[in-house]
Amino acid sequence: MNRATRWFSRNLIRIYAFVGFTYLFIPIIYTIAFSFNASTKSNLVWVGFTWNNWLNPCGAPDVCNALGNSLKIGVLATFFATILGTLMAFAMGRYAFKGRSIVNILIFLPMATPEIVMGASLLTMFISFGFNPGFWTIVIAHVMFCISFVVVTVKARIASLDPRLEQAAMDLYADERETFRRVTLPLVAPGIAAAALLAFSLSFDDFIITNFNSGDVNTFPKFVYISAQRGLPPQANVIGSSMFLIALIIVLVGQFVGRKRAGVR
Amino acid sequence: MSTALLHATAHEKKPLITKKKLLPYWLLAPGIIWLVIFFLVPIYQLISTSTQTQGFGIGTYVQTYRFSNFIDAITSSKAQLIRSFEYAFLATVFALIISYPLAYAVAFKSGRWKNTLLVLIVAPFFCSFLLRTVAWEQILGEQGLVIKFLRFVHIIGAQGHLTATPFAVVAGLTYNFLPFMTLPLYASLERIDIRMMEASGDLYANALTTFRKVTIPLSMPGVVAGTLLTFIPAAGDYINAELLGNPGTKMIGNVIEARYLEIVDYPGAAALSLILMVTILILVMAYVKRAGTEELV
Amino acid sequence: MVDASTSAHGDLTLKNLTKSFGDFVAVDDLDLVIPEGSFFALLGPSGCGKTTTLRMVAGLEEPSSGSIFIGNTEITYEKPYKRPVNTVFQNYALFPHLSIYENVAFGLRRRGVKDVDAQVQKALELVELTHLATRKPNQLSGGQQQRIALARAIVNRPALLLLDEPLGALDLKLRRAMQIELKWIQTEVGITFVHVTHDQEEAMTMADTIAVMNEGKIEQMGSPADLYDNPRTAFVANFLGQSNLIKGSIIERAGEAGVVDVFGTKLALPAARNHAHDSSVLVGIRPEKIRIAPAGSAMNGNILEGGVISDASYIGVSTQYQVEMPWGQELMVFEQNDDGTPPLAKGDPVIMSWESIFTFGLAGDQDATAGSEANPDSE
Numbered sequence: 001m002n003r004a005t006r007w008f009s010r011n012l013i014r015i016y017a018f019v020g021f022t023y024l025f026i027p028i029i030y031t032i033a034f035s036f037n038a039s040t041k042s043n044l045v046w047v048g049f050t051w052n053n054w055l056n057p058c059g060a061p062d063v064c065n066a067l068g069n070s071l072k073i074g075v076l077a078t079f080f081a082t083i084l085g086t087l088m089a090f091a092m093g094r095y096a097f098k099g100r101s102i103v104n105i106l107i108f109l110p111m112a113t114p115e116i117v118m119g120a121s122l123l124t125m126f127i128s129f130g131f132n133p134g135f136w137t138i139v140i141a142h143v144m145f146c147i148s149f150v151v152v153t154v155k156a157r158i159a160s161l162d163p164r165l166e167q168a169a170m171d172l173y174a175d176e177r178e179t180f181r182r183v184t185l186p187l188v189a190p191g192i193a194a195a196a197l198l199a200f201s202l203s204f205d206d207f208i209i210t211n212f213n214s215g216d217v218n219t220f221p222k223f224v225y226i227s228a229q230r231g232l233p234p235q236a237n238v239i240g241s242s243m244f245l246i247a248l249i250i251v252l253v254g255q256f257v258g259r260k261r262a263g264v265r
Numbered sequence: 266m267s268t269a270l271l272h273a274t275a276h277e278k279k280p281l282i283t284k285k286k287l288l289p290y291w292l293l294a295p296g297i298i299w300l301v302i303f304f305l306v307p308i309y310q311l312i313s314t315s316t317q318t319q320g321f322g323i324g325t326y327v328q329t330y331r332f333s334n335f336i337d338a339i340t341s342s343k344a345q346l347i348r349s350f351e352y353a354f355l356a357t358v359f360a361l362i363i364s365y366p367l368a369y370a371v372a373f374k375s376g377r378w379k380n381t382l383l384v385l386i387v388a389p390f391f392c393s394f395l396l397r398t399v400a401w402e403q404i405l406g407e408q409g410l411v412i413k414f415l416r417f418v419h420i421i422g423a424q425g426h427l428t429a430t431p432f433a434v435v436a437g438l439t440y441n442f443l444p445f446m447t448l449p450l451y452a453s454l455e456r457i458d459i460r461m462m463e464a465s466g467d468l469y470a471n472a473l474t475t476f477r478k479v480t481i482p483l484s485m486p487g488v489v490a491g492t493l494l495t496f497i498p499a500a501g502d503y504i505n506a507e508l509l510g511n512p513g514t515k516m517i518g519n520v521i522e523a524r525y526l527e528i529v530d531y532p533g534a535a536a537l538s539l540i541l542m543v544t545i546l547i548l549v550m551a552y553v554k555r556a557g558t559e560e561l562v
Numbered sequence: 563m564v565d566a567s568t569s570a571h572g573d574l575t576l577k578n579l580t581k582s583f584g585d586f587v588a589v590d591d592l593d594l595v596i597p598e599g600s601f602f603a604l605l606g607p608s609g610c611g612k613t614t615t616l617r618m619v620a621g622l623e624e625p626s627s628g629s630i631f632i633g634n635t636e637i638t639y640e641k642p643y644k645r646p647v648n649t650v651f652q653n654y655a656l657f658p659h660l661s662i663y664e665n666v667a668f669g670l671r672r673r674g675v676k677d678v679d680a681q682v683q684k685a686l687e688l689v690e691l692t693h694l695a696t697r698k699p700n701q702l703s704g705g706q707q708q709r710i711a712l713a714r715a716i717v718n719r720p721a722l723l724l725l726d727e728p729l730g731a732l733d734l735k736l737r738r739a740m741q742i743e744l745k746w747i748q749t750e751v752g753i754t755f756v757h758v759t760h761d762q763e764e765a766m767t768m769a770d771t772i773a774v775m776n777e778g779k780i781e782q783m784g785s786p787a788d789l790y791d792n793p794r795t796a797f798v799a800n801f802l803g804q805s806n807l808i809k810g811s812i813i814e815r816a817g818e819a820g821v822v823d824v825f826g827t828k829l830a831l832p833a834a835r836n837h838a839h840d841s842s843v844l845v846g847i848r849p850e851k852i853r854i855a856p857a858g859s860a861m862n863g864n865i866l867e868g869g870v871i872s873d874a875s876y877i878g879v880s881t882q883y884q885v886e887m888p889w890g891q892e893l894m895v896f897e898q899n900d901d902g903t904p905p906l907a908k909g910d911p912v913i914m915s916w917e918s919i920f921t922f923g924l925a926g927d928q929d930a931t932a933g934s935e936a937n938p939d940s941e
Contacts, residue, residue, distance in 0.1 A: 013366055013369065013370045013374055014370060014374060016366045016367070016370065017366065017367055017370035017371070017374070017375075017382075020363055020364075020366070020367040020370075021367075021382075021385060023363070023440070024385070024386070024388075024389050024440075024443065024444075025385075025388075025389070026400075026404065027389075027392075027396075027397040027398075027400035027401050027404065027440075028388070028389060028392045028397065028400075030400045030403070030404055031392060031396050031397070031400050034400075034403075044403055044406075044408045045408055083295075084295050084296035084299055085296060087292040087293070087295060087296060088292065088293050088296040088297070090292055091288075091289040091290075091292035091293045092293075094289070095288065095289035095292075097286070097289040097290065103293060103297065106297065106300055106301075106304075106305070107300075109304065110300065110304050111494075111497070112493070112497055112545065112546060112549055113304075113308075113497075113542055113545075114497060114498065114500060114501020114502075114518070114538075114541055114542065114545065115498065115501055115502075116501045116502075116503065116518045116521050116522060116538065116541075117308075117311070117501065117521075117538040117539075117541060117542045118304065118307070120311070120521060120525050120534060120535070120538055121307035121308050121310060121311035121535075121538065122303060122307045123525070124307060124310050124311060124314055124531065124535070125303075125306060125307040125310050128310060140303055141303065143299060143303075144299060144300065144303040144304055147296055147299060147300060151296070162655065164651050164652075164653070164655035165655050165657060165658075167620075167622050167642070167649075167651070167655070168649070168651055168655040168656075168657070169657070169668070170621070170622070170641070170642040170643050171620055171621075171622070171642050171643070171647070171648055171649045171715075172643075172648065172668045172669035172672060172714065172715075172718070173643045173669050173672035173673045173718070174643055174668070174672045175641070175643050178672060182668075183657060186659045187658070187659060201390050201391060204393075205390070205393055205394045205395075207394065207395055207504060208501075208502075208503070208504070208518075211522075211526075212525070212526070220393065221393055221394070221395045224393060224395040224396055224399060225395055225504070228395070228399045228402075228508065232396075232399055236396065237396070240392050240393045240396040241392070243391060243392065243393070244388065244391045244392040246391075247388075247390075247391035248384065248388055248391060251384050251387070251388075252381075252384060255380055255384065
């Protein structure tokens, strides 16, 4: 074997990983690049570079309204789903109780059900109870499908917790409440934060369930879907790109803070 | 200290664990109520709707226990149903092939870049799923550079396309659910003790055998979780088929969506939804059973 | 100066303490008094019930029956945080999200103590780690974490300090150093230490009193020297160091010294060291007590003849011999390399002897190898 092939075979997995990451990022790079496109109507062909779209992100009709709705729904859904899911995760991760396997199935089912089935059936229910779909029906739907993901994420964190830490706290004169407040909760917090982030991104990104249960309330994915038929305004790229960058910064900062707090220098 | 004293007090206090028995139920209650009202009840209504028939006027239905709705649904949408599972299967296989080395590289070959790479795997989540799909549509579409290049070098004829093909739909599905595959794979690979692989090498297994006999079996939980998380949403998806496909690539999701929102045939749509859900559940159960994973979540 | 909710102090008394997990009885009707201020070791192989006992004392496990007292106060069902008991956990269980200072201050703060700062400083001084107060636990080495775990417990001045395999995660050298330090700290603070370990050397180095546990029961309790020189069961004889146990029968029980017949040879067995119930006996002698010489040499005391060396390993300070006896048993002999004579070789016929006062006798109806497989040194 000559040196080139040897180098190639040794680094095969790295080359592969590089190609894989490139594949993952092509559409994102494309989206970011075309957010600077000086096109006026459909954002299909590169016309020229401009800052205008970034300076005027609400320039396209309804785009910021849709974004605002998505953000509001995302925050509300995350808030409720995180609370409900975390409570459930503690019950599942900490206690032996009757009916556990049924609860397990109930948590698993929404993750095993195609979104279209959940969206459609929920709409059927809202209509049959005379509920007009709108902002709150979206929030309700999002909380529903986020709960399971929160439970799974937080439960994993609880399971990885060393029970001796809580025993040590009890041994050091902390009663149940204090133990929970001073030891359990701070140690599970990163898992709850990760779950909240996941819930927000699931909610913010959801189209299928939202499309069924939104009535005439617009959300950002819905806006993209509808305008994609006619050509997407570059402002949509601006919003997508900035959401991407903001989330990336939050995660990286979170990681940095987490590492610092864990004491790794 | 007298022994009399010891005996007098020893059994006065009862064990203390019992009174907490209700706590897990209180913790579960809000979430369960939510899931029951907004997940189980709708599914129940879906079941009930699936055997109804058209009443007087559009959108009004009466329960007639017409089970032939299911047969009608299957006969009219057989092609889309089969296609959905084909596409979802292909997308899952491709995602696995792409993700496994990727997750492996991040878990074992990335050194101090591990956390950064991990963030990069999750990162596409943060850019809207629809935007990314639209981006692919435009990259591969008639105005994009890729198709022009491929036509120029005659890999594709002047009449050929990349979008509006089954290839594009499967590629889109693969792309969109890739992180769902990579993350669980990474999580289970990362947990493998690297010494086990070394031990295998020490016991005369070559790299390939080590991979086959040690790495893959130990990462099985990740493979199971990843394939499920990819297959399930892919089978029910209709966005990729809508944006990247043509009328001949419609999936079951497209049919259900159209029956609900355009044709307003609720019983037919409900029957199809149920068929889709039950088929997926059966496949998942069989698969999980075969893979031998105990707890699902 | 304990000001915890229960300020009990005094001896620790376990009364008929039993803990079963399903059919498995982990701790079996244990009666034990640990005097205030002592350094007490619970020694036994894994699964012998020692950790379960400790956890019941700490309040982390609830006894199936029986009771636990500190002084005159019963704490059997008291919550862990209401007991004047603190624990140094195996692998330390330091709170990873809190600084070293806050870890040590944890118990003081929960109890609402006023001069937290002074006491934390004092505890950190005791373990000589004041300079690490602002660090996080995972920035510390294993030995440092161990000392912080100790400081975190001791700072509360409990009536009782429980140590669960405290040195298990440290390497040999550090373990030795920590053994000495722990012993010194115990003398310094005067708190009762109850130390759980499977390491007989660790127990013997530190403890005033050792209780050897096996299958949920205490086999024997006493000072390290007492346990080593005068074991009462085959388990103790084999688990604590190594022993040669030879089947024999008592033929004379006259006053101070009895006589035992082992395969035709008569050996003297002091009455105070004979624990056999009847004439059937296991005659015990520690390998290092035996003198060994080429067959035909003159010897006195208890003498065994007819052995042939089947294996000899030279390990520097001593030479370890396996000697095959005419009845097929292999005896172990550790000979100090202190007399300038060249070591004996494999196949050499030998004569062995020892001072008869070192002989001990155990009940003959037990398994002569009990405890040897659990002893990490016996290989």
